[in-house]
Amino acid sequence: GENVEQHPSTLSVQEGDSAVIKCTYSDSASNYFPWYKQELGKRPQLIIDIRSNVGEKKDQRIAVTLNKTAKHFSLHITETQPEDSAVYFCAARGPGGATNKLIFGTGTLLAVQP
Amino acid sequence: KAGVTQTPRYLIKTRGQQVTLSCSPISGHRSVSWYQQTPGQGLQFLFEYFSETQRNKGNFPGRFSGRQFSNSRSEMNVSTLELGDSALYLCASSLASTSGRANSYEQYFGPGTRLTVT
Helix, strand or coil: CCCEEEECCEEEEECCCCEEEEEEECCCCCCEEEEEEECCCCCCEEEEEEECCCCEEEECCEEEEEECCCCEEEEEECCCCHHHCEEEEEEEECCCCCCCCEEECCCEEEEEEC | CCCCEEECCEEEECCCCCEEEEEECCCCCCEEEEEEEECCCEEEEEEEEECCEEEEECCCCCCEEEEECCCCCEEEEECCCCHHHCEEEEEEEECCCCCCCCCCCCEEECCCEEEEEC
């Protein structure tokens, strides 16, 4: 069935370093891949997304890359700051036009040490 | 624009009872999806409503149901509550436009309803 694997489950970096979180999806027909940041006790917040017809997208310190052949996509955060500490979820949208179903990865707890 | 809102924010129920949760999407958004978040299972898709019709459903028992009104507001209902239903229930709204606009797929979450079943 549909599945999204996410690694690592926890990631600790020093302030200023880069962080990379990787996801693999199973359904080759998936066409949209968002990333969410969830701080403790708060709602998931959409931080960046990419469609299947694009290989890379950047927004200031964050970027997402997509490899459709390998069914991999990754989140890259550069110059990390303590406020980047949170749980990050990747997701894949189901195939077809008539669905907004998102399959989520299991999350990565990112800790940025000052 | 106001964000997605959910009521109530917290709820404590007893096994066997039923509960109704409400979600008001961002103005202009036509799609509302519901997700269950638990420490063990993560974020799991429950169902999606678009133009008052359920157009996708996750792998949850029939005790979980929902509906959408003409103003796009949505409710979900859980009947015969079980201890395992304790979770954070999140709804997410989306434009879901067929125009192909870049933001058509973006989903924005509400703050969630924390349900505790005792």
